[in-house]
Amino acid sequence: GENVEQHPSTLSVQEGDSAVIKCTYSDSASNYFPWYKQELGKGPQLIIDIRSNVGEKKDQRIAVTLNKTAKHFSLHITETQPEDSAVYFCAASKGGTSYGKLTFGQGTILTVHP
Amino acid sequence: DAGVIQSPRHEVTEMGQEVTLRCKPISGHNSLFWYRQTMMRGLELLIYFNNNVPIDDSGMPEDRFSAKMPNASFSTLKIQPSEPRDSAVYFCASSQGGTGNNEQFFGPGTRLTVL
Secondary structure: OOOEEEEOOEEEEEOOOOEEEEEEEOOOOOOEEEEEEEOOOOOOEEEEEEEOOOOEEEEOOEEEEEEOOOOEEEEEEOOOOHHHOEEEEEEEEOOHHHOOOOEEOOOEEEEEEO | OOOOEEEOOEEEEOOOOOEEEEEEOOOOOOEEEEEEEEOOOEEEEEEEEEOOEEEEOOOOOOOOEEEEEEEOOEEEEEEOOOOHHHOEEEEEEEEOOOOOOOOOEEOOOEEEEEO
């Protein structure tokens, strides 16, 4: 089955700096790669996603890049703010008869210091 | 829409007791997923349904765990008998389903503590 590795497990940055989280996946059939943000005491929430026919996607301060050949994708957060502090999860899915089943990475605890 | 609703939000029970977690998916969503989250194992998919039918239960850890979806608006995850190692946060998520890749919407979770 699919295996998703996520690094780093913890990331500490100063407010205004950029943060980058990286993930690799094992199944070349995976074609959908969402990123979720989980705040304390809450369920994960989708913040951005990318499909395999696109190399990069941006939404304000958040961007995701995908390298299908190398089977890795990354989340980039620019101009970080204290409210960006949370746990971030990457995931991979291959659709089809898996009905959108997601395999998650282990998560990255991001701390943004004011 | 109120989003995915889970109950109870917190459950404390003693080893050997039966525990039932409940989930109401977003109206119109056809797929429902049950996850377990722990520090050691992260987010694990336990089982998922499409159109009320279980599709893959390979993540269910043991026969002590069972899940049902009697209709499109309700699902349960039952642990009988419960053990301390079952202590975790259990999330339910729903999506529009089908064979495409659709955003999963997570509920607030149920924090289970088995003493």
